Amino acid sequence: MHDVTLTINGERRTVALDARTTLLDALRDHLGLTGTKKGCDHGQCGACTILVDGRRINACLTLAVMHDGDTVTTVEGLGTPDDLHPMQAAFVAHDGFQCGYCTPGQIMSAVGMVGEVAKGWPSHASASLNGKPELTEAEIAERMSGNLCRCSAYPNIVAAISAAAKDTEASS
C-alpha cells in the first residue's frame, strides 16, 4: 500500500491505496467523490474527466499514486446546487444533456478547454497556430473530441459551452 496525498477541491486528503488503484477509483471508492463517472474505463469516453494541476485528463487512465502531491479538481469542486459554476449553469440553461451520465466529464472538460483557449493554445481545427483561437462550433467540437455522449446531446452541449465561454470572456 502507498500513502497518497492529494489536494482535492481545495482540501488536503491522504489515503492508503494499492498501487493499481486508478485516480478514478480512488476518488469514487476511497474518497466518496462519486460525481466523476466511470464510463468505458479505457480512456475513450471522457466521462471521468477531471483537472489535475489545472489540466484535463482521464482519471481512469492514470494511477492515483502517480499523482501523489498533485492538485485535483472534480465536478464537486466547481459549484453547489445553490451556486452553480457558470459552465454548470449554462448546461442547465441550454439543456446540454439527456441522461446526464457524461455531463460531469463534459463540464470538467469544457472548463479545462476554456482555460486552454484563454492561454491561446491552438487546436487541430485552428486556422493558425498563433493568436487567440475563435471558439467556433468546429473549434468546440474538436476541442471536446475526448468527451462522448451516447444520447448525442451534442448540439445543446456545444450551445452551452459557447454561451459559457462568451460569458467568461465578457467578465474577464
Added chain:
Amino acid sequence: MYETSYKRPASLAEAAAIIAADDEAKFLAGGQTLLPTMKQRLAAPSQLVDIARLAELKGISVSSEAVTIGAAMTHYSIASSPEVQGAIPTLAKLASGIGDPQVRHRGTLGGSLANNDPSADYPAAVLALGATLVTDRREIAADDYFQGMFTTALEEGEILVRVVFPIPRKAGYSKFLNPASRYAMAGVFVATLADGAVRVAVTGAGQGGVFRATAMEEALGDNWSADAVAGIKVDPSDMLSDIHGDAAYRANLVSVMAKRAVVAAAG
C-alpha cells in the same frame, strides 16, 4: 490489472538501476498505452518505474539547426510550445492531432516512440525529419531506430532522454484518421531538409510500422508537387489490413495523404 508496485525515482540513474535489477519492471511515463494494456491483462509488470517527472527528460530548446524535445514532454506541451510552433510548425500541428485533449495532457513523446505503435503519429515526423534519438547510453539515428511494429533499437532498460529534430526547409503532414481513436489509418510526413534532401515517411499503413516511401522521395526531389506523387502507389502486399480498411484501401490512402501533405507543406 495484476498486482504491481510503484517507484518514483529521483534521477535517470536511479530509474535505470531499478530496471536493471528487475526483468519484469517497466518504465511508466504518461501511461496512456501502458495502463490500458495492463487493464487488458496484456502486460503485468512487477514494478512501475515512473519517469514522467524526471527533470532530465523535460524541456524544449531551439537552435538555428534543430528543435530538441525532452522525452517526457506531453503532446499538449509540444503542440502549444511557441518554440516548436515557430521552428517546425508541422510538428506542433501533428502533436495537436494525437488522440484527444485528455490523452494529450498525459501522453508523452518518448512514450509514443518507445512503444512504436504502427499507427502512431510521431514516428512519421521522426523518420521524415531524420531526427536523432538520444538515450541514456547513446545517440540513435531515426533510420536505425524503427525496427518494425512495436519494435525499436532500444535495448532492455535503455531510456529515451530526448529527441533532436533538425529544422527542415519545409514540411507537411496529413493523416486519414480513425474517427474514434484518432490513430492514423495512413499518415504521410513529407519534408525537405536543410541540405535539400527530400524525405517521406508513412505511418499507420505499413505492416512493418513506419517506413520511408523512397519512390515518392525521388519524385518530389525532381518536382515538388502533389502531381509528382499522385501516381505513385505503395505495394498493397506490405500494407496493414483490418476492419477499418483493407490493404488496397490503405495503399491508396498513402498516395492521397502524400498529395495532401505536399500541399500542406509550408514554404
